[in-house]
Amino acid sequence: MNDTILWYTTRGAGAVSLVLLSAVVVLGVLSSVRFEAPSWPRFLTTGLHRNLALTAVVFLALHIVTAVVDPFTHLGWVAAVVPFSSYYRTFWLGLGVIAIELLIAITVTSLVRDLIGHSVWRVIHWLSYASWPIAVVHGFGTGTDTWAAWMLAIDVICIGAVVVAVGARLMLRSPDPLAADRAKFRERVSRKVVK
């Protein structure tokens, strides 16, 4: 295969992965605030969040594999697995490796959520709030098209969407009608455990 095609595929897959990951984060935030509309039931948000997360992993795999097998860059598989082991843009590629490894941890624990329990899954799932910005910084640091107008537009839209979603999550109160009761219950249980 022509190595320039691999190089352009790496860049295209990287941009698409950023869009997909941002959509996954926004949908995750929407599901946490229990968003629903008459034509948009709540399980549609969680289902799309799950499906898009798996799709994003596939496109990130494409992004990584095409970069590694590209004979011109010859990054090597170790650089794709071990953070900060790449000879080329060590720091920025290392951030990308950390982001994908966090994402793999989040995905795998989501798939075995019934086995590990909700509380462990929830703690690990919070890592997504670290994985996404690390991936964005990786793109800014090492992206070939970072300062191209079209890539800047994608960055602005993705960052804007996630910032608005997370901001809304922080500002809005939980729409869970049982939130107060659950909090009281947890408080009572923890008091009993302490006693």
Added chain:
Amino acid sequence: MQSDKVETMENENTTDRRIQARDAATRMLNRLTAGLAFGAIAGVGILGTVSAYTNPGTATTASGATASTSTSSGTTSTSGGTTSTGVQASPTPVSSSSGSGVAVSGGS
């Protein structure tokens, strides 16, 4: 007795509506997932093409040299004990000569 019967029928209707709504939402989820997956595939092609046009690009190799395609002839030189291992080229000729290429070796 009659009111119980009416209530049961209403519950059945409500359940039916919920089942239908869930089926419709499941179909929508499948369509959205398939559409977004195909859109992402197309996106890789489109954005890859756009990136190729906007920034045909040079990639930096381990030695720090840059490479891209170029058909121009150039001058190769080795001097001062330094060697260049990468392919140095650019869309415009790095150096041009009207005659045949000249190779120079040696130096101080």
